[in-house]
Amino acid sequence: MKGIVKFVQGNEACVEGALYAGLDFFAGYPITPSTEIAEHLAFRLPKAGGKFIQMEDEIASMCAIVGASLTGRKVMTATSGPGFSLMQEALGYAIMTEIPCVIVNVQRGGPSTGIPTHVSQGDVNQTRWGTHGDHSIIALTASNNQDVFAMTVEAFNISETYRTPVVLLFDEVVGHMRERLVLPQKGEIPIVERLRTSVKAGVDYHPYLPREDGRLPMSDFGGVHRYNVTGLYHDMWGFPSDDPGVVHGLIRHLVDKIENRTSQLARFKDFYTEDAEFLLISYGSAARSARHIVERRHRRGEKFGLLELMTLWPFPYDLVKQKAAGARYIVVVEMNTGQICQSVRLAVDRPERVFLANRIDGVLINPTDIQRMLHVIGGKGV
Amino acid sequence: MALKNYIRERFFPHFWCAGCGHGIVMNGLIRAIEKLGLSKNDVVMVSGIGCSSRITGYLDFHTMHTLHGRALAFATGIKLSRQELKVIVPMGDGDALAIGGNHFIHAARRNIDITAIVMNNRIYGMTGGQYSPLSGYGTMASTAPYSNIDQSFDVVELAAAAGATFVARSTTYNVIEMAEMIQNAILHKGFSVVEIMSQCPTYFGRRNKLGDAVDMLKYMNRTTTTIGSQWIDEDQELIEIDSEAKEEQLKIERGIFIRKERPEYCAAYDEVIRRAKEGK
Numbered sequence A: 001m002k003g004i005v006k007f008v009q010g011n012e013a014c015v016e017g018a019l020y021a022g023l024d025f026f027a028g029y030p031i032t033p034s035t036e037i038a039e040h041l042a043f044r045l046p047k048a049g050g051k052f053i054q055m056e057d058e059i060a061s062m063c064a065i066v067g068a069s070l071t072g073r074k075v076m077t078a079t080s081g082p083g084f085s086l087m088q089e090a091l092g093y094a095i096m097t098e099i100p101c102v103i104v105n106v107q108r109g110g111p112s113t114g115i116p117t118h119v120s121q122g123d124v125n126q127t128r129w130g131t132h133g134d135h136s137i138i139a140l141t142a143s144n145n146q147d148v149f150a151m152t153v154e155a156f157n158i159s160e161t162y163r164t165p166v167v168l169l170f171d172e173v174v175g176h177m178r179e180r181l182v183l184p185q186k187g188e189i190p191i192v193e194r195l196r197t198s199v200k201a202g203v204d205y206h207p208y209l210p211r212e213d214g215r216l217p218m219s220d221f222g223g224v225h226r227y228n229v230t231g232l233y234h235d236m237w238g239f240p241s242d243d244p245g246v247v248h249g250l251i252r253h254l255v256d257k258i259e260n261r262t263s264q265l266a267r268f269k270d271f272y273t274e275d276a277e278f279l280l281i282s283y284g285s286a287a288r289s290a291r292h293i294v295e296r297r298h299r300r301g302e303k304f305g306l307l308e309l310m311t312l313w314p315f316p317y318d319l320v321k322q323k324a325a326g327a328r329y330i331v332v333v334e335m336n337t338g339q340i341c342q343s344v345r346l347a348v349d350r351p352e353r354v355f356l357a358n359r360i361d362g363v364l365i366n367p368t369d370i371q372r373m374l375h376v377i378g379g380k381g382v
Numbered sequence B: 001m002a003l004k005n006y007i008r009e010r011f012f013p014h015f016w017c018a019g020c021g022h023g024i025v026m027n028g029l030i031r032a033i034e035k036l037g038l039s040k041n042d043v044v045m046v047s048g049i050g051c052s053s054r055i056t057g058y059l060d061f062h063t064m065h066t067l068h069g070r071a072l073a074f075a076t077g078i079k080l081s082r083q084e085l086k087v088i089v090p091m092g093d094g095d096a097l098a099i100g101g102n103h104f105i106h107a108a109r110r111n112i113d114i115t116a117i118v119m120n121n122r123i124y125g126m127t128g129g130q131y132s133p134l135s136g137y138g139t140m141a142s143t144a145p146y147s148n149i150d151q152s153f154d155v156v157e158l159a160a161a162a163g164a165t166f167v168a169r170s171t172t173y174n175v176i177e178m179a180e181m182i183q184n185a186i187l188h189k190g191f192s193v194v195e196i197m198s199q200c201p202t203y204f205g206r207r208n209k210l211g212d213a214v215d216m217l218k219y220m221n222r223t224t225t226t227i228g229s230q231w232i233d234e235d236q237e238l239i240e241i242d243s244e245a246k247e248e249q250l251k252i253e254r255g256i257f258i259r260k261e262r263p264e265y266c267a268a269y270d271e272v273i274r275r276a277k278e279g280k
């Protein structure tokens, strides 16, 4: 990969990724540790002719990006825990109405105002089930700047492809850490543009009538086709319906379009997992410490492997099951009380072999913390 | 164009109760748009949730039915993306000023070129007659069975104080006047607010013993007057039936209260783009 090399924070890497993917509308409300994303975009977007607006709160921010996306823009908002909580209702609206958008949550410690300037990975399950009602969601994460950039581009691409919100679940350490970022050249990473309808002006356009391949082409709102959009269950016209067939069909469609593509959507990295006896599973900044351990023990000839998850939702059950099949011990490294550990236990054949190495005190889990857990597992005491 | 052409006939009959004021507002709205000669493709209508918010579905514009209270926030995203569109946001009184109050004052403060129509029936119709921030002290509601102690907002004063550059009030009794005000509001460059006092005979009317829809319309006619015209103390009968009005000693005024110029948000943003591109 050749391109411009920068030395930036993770939040800036996210901004670069978003602009690379074609972001042209951002609405947000300041909150630590995500604020730099808004600040950089306030500077960068107008230079590119894009729109930036600081709204009155995160509810409004989320609503504004959904409105803007419907008119044909590529949109994003960025926040942290308290703001992410406020966004949940409108996030559900975007799911229901199938309007593409990207939501960045740079995690800090919760609940409530919690520990604003410190790291946590406590919003993993909120991301899955934060908005009410049955639904599915896509959430991506990353542990370093290059991957923050790549996953941000992916988030936009996936969101456009499946017409669904995508959450980028970063954390305070990743967001604030400064490291190298190589900006790929234009065209180096493919960009998915919005699928627009080929229905001509003056001809009836059905906003929710799938093509043969199941995709729903969009028509820029305010353009040549007039249609209705609603968060109520709706028919192919976008008109409210309480017909049980319509309701059932729509909820199945919304869930299946994601859950049936779990393998396709699984982004991950693996390090020496083939014959690992000790399999570490981690993500985000925690994965950096896990990687450190795995590299060190591997060099010593010990069978240590790491599966770094970059897609958290839909949870890649099959992938985890397969990677964990030969391992004697599976250690999930994360900074919460075991939110991904829970899913790993559901995925593997022998859940009693799954252990949690965590920290929940606002401090980045370090290799020594993981080492300590490995001692316990190995029966060597604390 | 015939008024019928603005309606999605396929989706009728509508779901409003007989005598509901929301249909009259819809009528006034269509008349205004027809008078202005706007193309249906130039109009975006964004609503929240409530009986009033259902208006969008029945109209043949670009229509978006969103979340309770949030219509103005969605509309802001739309307008800032596509400035050339006329964006109209019909809202219920609870929708606009309880749950949506924050978005209302901030949209006014920004002076973004959106027309907000507050369909004020002084009650939560959709959920069955609970009091709203416009019900007023002394009214009855399902959640105020011992009479309401919540003071009400004055929509006109609130909108003006928040920075709206066009503020008007009318009622469903005065359809022609209402349509003219909406017309002016749409033409106005900036955030425009039209409060339309409306009737919910099903809940507000029944709970407050105001009779049927016709009685309520007549009552609205009696209790309102054009700006600056008439003192209520001339109307003895009215004083007897409305203690609140007596206290105020004034009828509620109808008309255009505010009409002024201030930089409009989207136009100002174009300047931001220009400055950013020039590197200043």
Ligand SMILES: Cc1ncc(C[n+]2csc(CCOP(=O)(O)OP(=O)(O)O)c2C)c(N)n1
Residues within 6 Å of the ligand: B049, B050, B051, B052, B053, B068, B091, B092, B093, B094, B095, B096, B121, B123, B124, B125, B126, B127, B132, B200
């Ligand atoms: C977040 C949220 N809270 C509550 C509701 C329930 N709700 C639906 S409409 C409504 C009030 C409607 O009153 P108003 O806005 O005055 O409009 P009207 O029905 O009288 O036209 C409420 C409380 C909701 N849909 N969403």
Ligand code: SF4
Residues within 6 Å of the ligand: B015, B016, B017, B019, B020, B021, B022, B051, B052, B121, B125, B126, B199, B200, B201, B202, B203
């Ligand atoms: S309940 Fe009231 S506001 Fe709702 S449709 Fe009936 S009359 Fe209209």
